[in-house]
Each structure stands twice: as C-alpha cells, then as structure tokens.
Amino acid sequence: MQPFTTLTAAAVPMDLPNIDTDRVIPARFLRKPREAGYEKFFFHDVRFNADGSENGDFILNQAPYRQAKILVTAENFGCGSSREGAVWALMDHGIRCVIGPSFGDIFFENCFKNGVLALVLPPAAAAAIRRQLQERPGATISVDLEGQTLTAPDGSLHRFEVDPFRKQALLRGQDEIALTLEYEQAILAHESRRAAEMPWLT
C-alpha cells in the first residue's frame, strides 16, 4: 500500500448528499481485472454521455478540477454497496484524499485499506470549504496526516481526528495481513478457548 503523509493539491467539491458507490462505479465494471485500471469507470455514467464523449456539465470534466487529487463531499458519501472498486476508481483517477462530514462505513474502511485518507470534518467546515472551491475553482488544500491538520483554500487551519491505528497504517503504507500474522499465538489461543467453550462451532 502506498503511504500517505502530506498532500497539497487542487480539490473538487461535490454538494449532493448520499452519493452512493453505484454512482461512483456502476456494477457492470466490477468484473474487470484490477490490473487493467479503473480510472475510466470513475463516475462513469454521469461523467460520459452515451456516445462516450464527456458530459461537460459534470464537475470532474471542468478544466480547473480535472487535476484534483482531493474530493470534498457532502454527507454520507460512498453509502450503499461495499464494492471496493469505488475506491480503486477514485484512486486511479488520482484522488488520494476524500473530505466530508460523514462517509458510508464500508467505503470509509475501504479508503484506508488502499492508502486513501478519508477525512471527517464538521458539516459546517466541509460546506465552507466546498463553497471556497466553487468560488475559486482550482484552489488547493493542504493535508498533514502526522500533524492531523488541514489548510483550507482561505488559509484557515482545521484540526481533524483520525483513529491512531488507521493513521499509522497510512503513514507506513503497512501490509495489514503481515501485521496480523504477528499475532498468530493470540489467534491460536483464541481458537483453543473457542473450541472448548463453543464446541458446536466448527
């Protein structure tokens, strides 16, 4: 997993609440091999017209936002399906950080498992940053994961909370399976306790 430490980049705002992962990546693309790249599936059915041309009205197709590496969202972004393809599509498009007042629980977890920082800010702060990005298209945001601070386009500094476990994993780009396998003795002990106490579970 690619580590995440600091990021200063252009950001794109999305105002609609409850953007679900079906919209982020339609189901028919989930059978595609990961190696082939998921960039073109990102918001596919709203980003492209039926003939394959770009829908100019969609914000990701507008010049100042095309290079954005940060997405600033409204409530409950990534709700719905557990499809990790939503995060793969977002990453392959170049997004490394998603900022919003709340996220779908499974999407939130999937971000961290792929080296993407999902960053929760209070609703008013997230709304203010989206407004700044609309007023100054192409404006940048700086994120410092170690210091847990974010600098908005207007220069205001926001502190954010992040679970220490997830933070360390992102900073190190850690292989979580390797970490867990270090607990093999504890797992074996749990299994023998379980076999004694709940023998009906196989």
Next chain:
Amino acid sequence: MPTMFEKIWSCHVVTEGPGGQSLLYIDRHLLHEGATHAFARLHRAGRSVRRPGGLVATADHYVPTGRGSEAQSNEEIRGMVEGLARSTREEGVTLFGPGDPRQGIVHVIGPEQGLTQPGIVLVCGDSHTATHGAFGAIAFGIGSTEVEHVLATGCLWQKKPKVMRITVTGRRPAGVTAKDVILAIIARIGAAGGVGHAIEYAGPVIAAMSMEERMTVCNMSIEAGARAGMIAPDATTFAYVEGRPYAPKGTQWDKALEYWKTLPSDPNAVFDREVEVDGAVIAPTVTWGTSPQDALPITGSVPDPARESDPARRQALGRALDYMGLRPGMALTDIAVDRVFIGSCTNSRIEDLRAAAAVAKGRRAVVTAWVVPGSGLIKRAAEAEGLHEIFTAAGFEWREPGCSMCIGMNGDTAREHERVASTSNRNFEGRQGKGARTHLMSPAMAAAAAVTGRLTDVRDLHPSPPPGERVG
C-alpha cells in the same frame, strides 16, 4: 450491563491492537463471485486460506436466471463464476455452484443451511450481510481487501461501533409487511442515520415477526447507514435453526441453546442512541426517489422541491425527480410502471413468494413481471406448493435463483427510463440498469403493481388481509 452487541463482540476479541482497534475472530465467512479479486491478491502474495472450514461460497451475483441471458454469452461474466469455482476448488472451500440445489443468494443460503447462528461473527464481501444479524449475530459487509485479510488470517481489525436501538412499538396493521416497517424506519432516521452504528431492532412488532420477516428488516440496515443490524434470538429463532444441515445436533444443540439464551441485551443495557417508531401507523410504503430514505406511504404524493427551504435538499430533490421522471404533487398511485421484479436478498424467500402469489392468483400481469427465487431450495419448495403455476398462469415469469435485477451484474437489467416496481433494496441511480427507475416495495405491493400496471395500495385489491400476513 451489556447490550447483545457487546456480549458477542467481547467474546470474539482476539487481542486489543495498537490504536484502539480490536482483532476480531470471524466464525463464518461467506463468499460469492466478488471474492475473485481477493483470491487473486492472496495467491499473488503467496498466501493461502487459513481456515477453509469457516468458509462457504455460492454463485449468485453473476449467474444467469433465464435463457438467452447475457450471463451465458458474456465471457467476462462467465469468468467470474468460473473464477470462484477454481479458487474454492484450489483452497478446499465448499461451493454451492450452478446446478447445486443449495445454490442461491448468499444471504438466503446462509440461514437456510443453518450456517447463520446466534452469537457468531459473520462477514461477507457484500453490504447486505447485516441480514444474518436477524439471528442475534454480529454480521457485517466488508470490502475486497478485508475479504483477503479474513481469508489469510480468519480475523479482522475493527473499531467497535456505537450501538443504536430502534424499538418498533404497538401492533403492525393488517396488510403491512416487514418491508414496509424497514422502509418506514429508513425514511425516519435517514440514509445516514445509522452511520458508525450497529442497530438492534426491538419491540413488539419485531418480536412478533417470523425469521424471514426479521431478515428483511436487518437486510436493509445498510440503507440506513448501519453496517450491522441485529435482533435478539428467541424461540422463533431457535425453531428456525434447529435441524438445518449446519446447525448443531444432539448434546451440542443443547449446549448451544443454553448459550444463545444468554445473548439478548440485559434489561437495563444502555444504548448509545435510542429511537422509537410507532408500528401502528406504518402503511404499505414505496420509494419515489433515488435514495432508500425517499419512502412514503402509498397513500401519499410526490414531494415538491419548491416547498423545501434548505437549498442543498431542494437541489437533491429536484435531481431525484428529474432522474425518476416524476411531477411534484402527483399521487403515488398515479405512477405507471413498465416492469416488476420480485426477488433479491431482501425479499425472495418462501413467505415473500407466497405473499406475491396470493395477490397474483386469479389476476393477470399487464407488464413484464419476473419472479426470481432466492435459492434452488426455495424454488423447489415453491413449486411443491404450486406457486410457480399461480405465477405463470398470471403471466409472471418464473426464473432461476440469483441476485438478478437487484444489481444487474449478470446482465439482467432494465432499459433506460424503464420504471421498475422492485422488491430489492436500492433505488440508486443506475442500480437496475443505466437510466432505469426503481421504486422499492414489498412483494405483495410489487405483485399488485404487476396486475394493475401502476403503483397500487395492495389493501385496495384485497377484501381481507393477504394470506401469510401476521398481525403483531
């Protein structure tokens, strides 16, 4: 005094890890074709499955449910089903594949086989895994990387969520189903209402439900934002589990039962959040928009964005109506549908099929209507009761088990602008096909829409409550 969630959670903690996460032991891991990506990464890393006995796989998302299906002609779709068969064979994992009568939707076959039991922690790479919580288990959906992690280690790092109790009081009126109850709950707390929480459903309306009804309720927890939903196990639960293939037998059953009876939340347990819903005022419910929270009683009308004061909500509402092709203020019963889908992990079990057949019987579908049973065993049971004859005589299409048009991954999709009355769980933009318009409802309501060609209050079709109806 602990909640049911806390009791089950604490007994599955292998170790407290760095930074406030727990390493949780996973009793059961259910797999479907989507696990193909995780198996590929696992094998590339030179790892193998740690505990194949804890896994059961089924083919559901990509299997064909009828002849001439894209699932048969499309090489990539076939490849997903074949990939699962190959990986499970290599790793010694039990697979209910195509042709096996036990094959079916993963959240249907777990309970049906007795794999789903009270007190366990169960995961699956699918957001509707909360279904299994109906048995008093912690069950939640996970992503592909987490699937790989559970395959390799049998465990998962998790941060303990908050616990919310939703109590449904009173008595459920005649003609009101479990689907109406959960749609009403989602409309009440919102699509983000349960974010960061596990939900425990409680109260007399829930306690009076059958296991299949409880599964319908827990199934849609994710549509309220909650990764897990659960219901205290009781005599109804135990009677359902007993005798199923993977259920404990003999003295093991007695031991298990003794333990399961200790699982319900203590009477004075404290929840992080409490919500009360009056079950007596719930009516047959349908969705009108593109989020499951956009649900209203069938007697209502399409909301008007102009009457919405919050600009963000007004924008979202306008966009939803535009996508759905609806006029503000029109009666919900004036909405004409183009097709009907009865199926999915929410509503494809035998009681669902009986409820739909009771409405279809002696009537005639005026639009294309599909019935997709949740498993091969449900299909057989329905045929033994003659339900397939009722459906086919009424012009409904009786199909093979699978996820089908709930998600359309096997090519079972609706066309652009086609309006579907559907018993599935998501009315998202494009969910049932690019540009397709979904209205969620119960099986009885979907069957009613099939025979009238429009959204219909099923109570108007019935002189008396439909058979299979249980009054709480």
